[in-house]
Amino acid sequence: MKFKAPILKFEAELWSYYVAIPKNIGDQFIEGDNRRVKCFINGADPIHSALMPKGEVYSIYVKKDFLKKHGLSEGEEVDVLLEKDTSEYGIQVPESFLVLLDQDEEGANYFKSLTMGKQRTLIHIVGKVKNVDSQLAKGLAIMHHLKEANGEIDFKRLNVLIKEYNNRK
Structure with a gap:
């Protein structure tokens, strides 16, 4: 599904920028509780996201880094291509x-x-x-943590383990 939409800015919310997805378009991608989509802005690499309700539209959060990398700014109209995200996890998983x-x-x-x-x-x-060695260190720390904590996540402890694994290089 292709359409044009402006880059908009949230007011006083956690996320800064978003693209508004018209409700009639967004509704076509929702299956039960699954709202995961891939959003291509101006043909760039996809943003894996969920369609988030925002008043009369859905929103796709756009990171400030993404805007900077692609020379985009608030209010700019962009080409949007939406596809249903059928991947196992709803996000691109590093090979490592x-x-x-x-x-x-x-x-x-x-x-x-x-x-x-x-x-x-x-x-x-x-x-x-993006560094594969760093990805492996983080992945190993995550696996270690999951086994150590019997599948429970303690993000403070996980961050300590990630630092330990990163320092083993």
Whole structure:
């Protein structure tokens, strides 16, 4: 589904910028509780997101870094292409993390027992760095933490483990 929409700014909310998705378009992508889509803005790499209700429209959050990288600004009209996100986790998973999930059955079982939101959070932690060695260190720390905590996440403890794993290089 292609259309044009402006980059808008939230007022006093956690997220800064968004693209408004008309309700009649967004409704076509919602299946039960699944609101996951891939949003391509001006042909750039996709933003994996959920359609978030905002008044009479849905919103797709757009990070400030994305706007800067692509030379976009508030109020600018952009080309939007929406596709249903049919991926397993609703987010792009780094290859390094997929390998860890394949190799560590116990860790993978704990990971798969988490809510989809927690899974995406952990995938995001791994994927936000582009260096494969750093991704592996974060992934190993996550798997270690999941096994150590029997599938429960303590983000303070996880951050300590990530720092420890990063310092092992």
